[in-house]
Amino acid sequence: MQINKKWVTGILIALLMLLINVGHVNAASDTSLKDVKDKGTLVLGTSPDYPPYEFQTTVNGNDKIVGFDISIARKIAKDIGVKLVIKKMDFDSLLVGLETHKIDMVISGMNPSDDRKKSIDFSDVYYNGKQMMLVNKADKDKYKKLNDFSGLSIGAQTGSLQYSMSKEQINNVDIKGLAKVTDLILALKSGKVTGVAMEEPTAKAYAQNDSSLAVVDPGFVSAADARGAAVGFAKKSDTLVAAANKSIKEIKDKDLINKTYLPEASNYLTKNTADNTMIHYWKYFAKGIGYTLLITAISVVVGVILGTLLALMRLGKNKIIKVIAVSYIEFVRGTPLMIQVMFVYFGIGMIVNVPALLAGIIAVSLNSGAYIAEVIRSGIGSIDDGQMEAARSLGLSQKETYKSVIIPQALKNIWPALGNEFITLIKESSIVSIIGVTDLIYQMKMVQSATYKGIAPIFVAMVLYFVLTFSLSKLLNYFEGKMKHV
Numbered sequence: 001m002q003i004n005k006k007w008v009t010g011i012l013i014a015l016l017m018l019l020i021n022v023g024h025v026n027a028a029s030d031t032s033l034k035d036v037k038d039k040g041t042l043v044l045g046t047s048p049d050y051p052p053y054e055f056q057t058t059v060n061g062n063d064k065i066v067g068f069d070i071s072i073a074r075k076i077a078k079d080i081g082v083k084l085v086i087k088k089m090d091f092d093s094l095l096v097g098l099e100t101h102k103i104d105m106v107i108s109g110m111n112p113s114d115d116r117k118k119s120i121d122f123s124d125v126y127y128n129g130k131q132m133m134l135v136n137k138a139d140k141d142k143y144k145k146l147n148d149f150s151g152l153s154i155g156a157q158t159g160s161l162q163y164s165m166s167k168e169q170i171n172n173v174d175i176k177g178l179a180k181v182t183d184l185i186l187a188l189k190s191g192k193v194t195g196v197a198m199e200e201p202t203a204k205a206y207a208q209n210d211s212s213l214a215v216v217d218p219g220f221v222s223a224a225d226a227r228g229a230a231v232g233f234a235k236k237s238d239t240l241v242a243a244a245n246k247s248i249k250e251i252k253d254k255d256l257i258n259k260t261y262l263p264e265a266s267n268y269l270t271k272n273t274a275d276n277t278m279i280h281y282w283k284y285f286a287k288g289i290g291y292t293l294l295i296t297a298i299s300v301v302v303g304v305i306l307g308t309l310l311a312l313m314r315l316g317k318n319k320i321i322k323v324i325a326v327s328y329i330e331f332v333r334g335t336p337l338m339i340q341v342m343f344v345y346f347g348i349g350m351i352v353n354v355p356a357l358l359a360g361i362i363a364v365s366l367n368s369g370a371y372i373a374e375v376i377r378s379g380i381g382s383i384d385d386g387q388m389e390a391a392r393s394l395g396l397s398q399k400e401t402y403k404s405v406i407i408p409q410a411l412k413n414i415w416p417a418l419g420n421e422f423i424t425l426i427k428e429s430s431i432v433s434i435i436g437v438t439d440l441i442y443q444m445k446m447v448q449s450a451t452y453k454g455i456a457p458i459f460v461a462m463v464l465y466f467v468l469t470f471s472l473s474k475l476l477n478y479f480e481g482k483m484k485h486v
């Protein structure tokens with residue numbers, strides 16, 4: 001048994017080494033610009049919650065990601081002669097996306113610091129913005145300098161320059177890092193943090209659209225290598241970087257950001273706040289519900305099939321098959337679902353290009369299968385051994401016995417636990433939002449970003465999740481009652 005476990009562990013290590021080696025092979029030569037031209041698309045990774053850099057709006061009833069960063073990306077794609085494809089991701093997943101070649105470039109108000117340059121290549125700086133602090137308006141006169149925030153809690157986007165600058169330049173500060181700016185704003189307004197460090201254009205955008213907030217210049221000192229925003233690319237993408245620099249030079253020479261791109265972004269921001277009621281954004285929530293139900297439905301079907309197979313493997317007499325089933329179940333149950341989602345999307349994606357939605361469905365299904373397997377195994381174990389013996393004595397094969405005698409009886413016993421797993425799956429599927437799948441949680445955050453409201457979208461999402469889970473619970477109870485009368 002011990003040898004088999006080492007064998008399984010060896011396979012997992014070998015797989016990880018293979019993924020690492022594939023990443024090195026892909027980075028060995030620079031064909032970045034040629035690859036983009038050959039496929040006809042330039043894939044942009046961005047976190048659209050950072051107005052006026054990038055944010056989401058509704059145009060003619062359709063969702064659209066806009067902002068002056070997006071205008072720059074379209075300019076680069078147009079100059080190269082390809083179509084721009086936008087992938088929405090959390091800010092702290094963007095570098096991983098580049099390193100695993102899920103995306104071709106990052107434009108997300110990212111600063112070209114020395115630490116980041118160790119992992120990715122950067123274009124020339126296309127915009128210089130000061131680092132500011134967003135505070136509650138009532139505290140505007142109270143907090144004016146960096147030292148005023150000493151001993152307090154400060155919010156900053158995880159993996160951002162503002163996070164590291166706050167840590168380095170403010171004494172005894174407690175920095176709370178969150179992936180979404182909308183969550184940081186909510187933390188600020190609810191008193192969880194005293195200020196939120198962010199770039200000047202974004203801070204001013206939030207303050208202009210929320211009268212309870214104000215912007216202060218606490219005197220952040222930016223290192224020479226980290227001033228301004230630049231476009232990020234995978235390592236050894238010299239030809240693609242050169243193409244981007246050519247576009248950026250034209251943008252700067254013609255002052256397109258100040259003359260064209262920023263005014264366009266401001267117009268979209270004005271439209272967003274003209275009607276920021278939750279009813280106006282019902283399509284966002286409807287779309288989120290659709291994706292949540294799709295992921296859950298497929299994961300339930302796959303999870304039940306996989307779980308049944310794993311349960312039978314674990315109950316079988318073949319030791320090798322039993323070890324495989326046990327190893328899988330224990331490994332999946334022993335690792336967070338978030339890590340599994342990221343591994344399927346980024347890790348396996350280095351070998352096979354897995355779309356975000358499919359990656360989310362695969363990860364949630366595989367995770368659900370492990371838990372359902374234990375539920376089914378316990379149900380089968382609850383059936384008296386005499387049932388098996390009686391069926392076999394009547395001439396039924398082991399397969400026929402399980403199909404016609406054991407599993408139908410076990411299903412009645414495990415139905416409540418199985419129902420709880422289905423309900424949990426609706427809620428746990430929200431984790432796929434970290435890779436840009438537009439489920440209910442992701443759409444909620446988009447509404448927060450578009451409306452500058454924190455609590456209202458959360459309340460709507462909470463009610464919608466309750467309606468979904470309550471409806472499913474009633475449906476499962478109905479079938480449970482039917483089973484009792486069979």
